[in-house]
Amino acid sequence: MRGHRRSVKKARAPRLVPLVELAHARSGDKGDTANVGLIAKRPADYELLRRQVTAARVARHFKGLIEGPVERFELPNLHALNFLLHGALDGGGTVSLKTDAQGKVFSTALLRLAIPVAR
């Protein structure tokens, strides 16, 4: 009976899981654009990432921290998504006044994003 109740609760409320539990990432720069490659830790979770980590959701996550739009590309062969964060680096390269002028830690900043996962 307890098992039954638990499964009802499962269906009702997906839990929010931070990406750091599901994925790893590496980021870098191209001019004023930062790229973040997001890689599923378990290949089986790639589909979940593909459905939930949309360009729109990533743009909301980084609102106020980047000035341009977010583009997303899919690499199903590597169980990875690639995001381009435009206008992320205060001009980029030598012009930028940021500590992270080369966008090296946008990777873990993205891993703070929590996505809904069915229980």
Place this chain on the structure above:
Amino acid sequence: MTDTLRIAAGQGFWGDWLEAPYRQVTQGPVDYLMMDYLAEVTMSIMQKQKSRDPSQGYARDFLPLMERILPVLAARKIRVTTNAGGVNPRACALAVAEIARRLQLGRRLKIGIVTGDDLLDRLDDLLQRGHPLANLDTGRPLSDVRGQVLSANAYLGAAPVVEALARGADIVITGRVTDTGLTLGPMMHAFRWRPDDWDKLAAGTVAGHTIECGAQASGGNCLVDWERIPDLANVGYPIAEARADGTFEITKHPGTGGRISVAGVTEQLVYEMGDPASYITPDCVADFTSIRLAQAGKDRVRFSGIRGRPATDKLKVSLAYFYGYKAVGTLVYAWPDAYKKARAADRILRQRLADLGLAFEAIRTEFVGVDAAHGRLALEAAAEAPEVQLRVAVRAREKAPVERFTREIAPLILNGPPSVTGFAGGRPKPEEIVAYWPALIDKSEVRACVDIVEA
């Protein structure tokens, strides 16, 4: 024909670990040592150095390295491909030849010099003939900053590297050759790949991308399982073991530290990636969505299935132009209320800068320990931070306001908020900004040039 070709990465950027190339050529068998020295901002740094001293403008670290490893290279018949030549490959090659003579290795040594990437003297002619060299990111025409341009280099591909190797070069020193071309070139030469065998060229390009950042493919800067990656103190840099059919494996010398895993290699594959289906180089368009990876043993990842498409008719051009000045001032505030004190100091500093009437293009404040890495996403622990570094950076077209700013940091130690330290470095220095301008040009406008120098 060679069965397996072993190309070892020795430097991932100018300033990388000095021990890596020596270990790559001494800790196991390799055929080539490939060293990438040029990041996008590196060319502008070298240009600055060349403008101060016309005999400079290349990666100076390359010379003591060559002095150390030339005897090993000669004894083991290991060839070198490198873009250490920067904006002055000829000066770099002549300096290496001089070292070879001094070590009495000269008679056997041929150095290939790849030039033709430098477009600086041709800019006005190109603009006049209707090449706008518009900024790839902003669309602005180059004429907007023409008067400030300090360097202009087209990215050359593997072809001139192949030519230099075919003409017997033991060491190929290039200017702005793509990172990937330095790895693809030896493969095309060894396996006699045709320049329109797009799948194979794409495979060599992917191999180049994988090892061009050095240890980033073998456990360095690797997030996945990072705490258990063994012995990074002795990290082995990656080696591409290529075969004529376009498959290859990434591995490292036995007994070295680090790790080569599918997950770690995948991190490197997505590094600095744009559209993964169209990784554009002068040599081909590689499709990263075609790559198949498999763990083929301990510290060994096998790549297969790579597809490529014909190269475009354009080359990317990297221009550097004088932009202005910047400076960064820092102070460290301690508990209690470290973050509060740092914010108060920032307000006081900004008021003083405003009262002085200084005109900056930008002032940026970061609180290192709180928000420098992740901005507002990371403010949760700010109030409890045991210490915070206030980091204020300014940028201006003129030097004077930046210079004045550098004198406004130290006074805060005695006339601002308390519990402040970390100023032993003294007054910050204004720094010239040489900015990067990416553009495209028709391939037909650029002719690579290969010279061979016998030391």
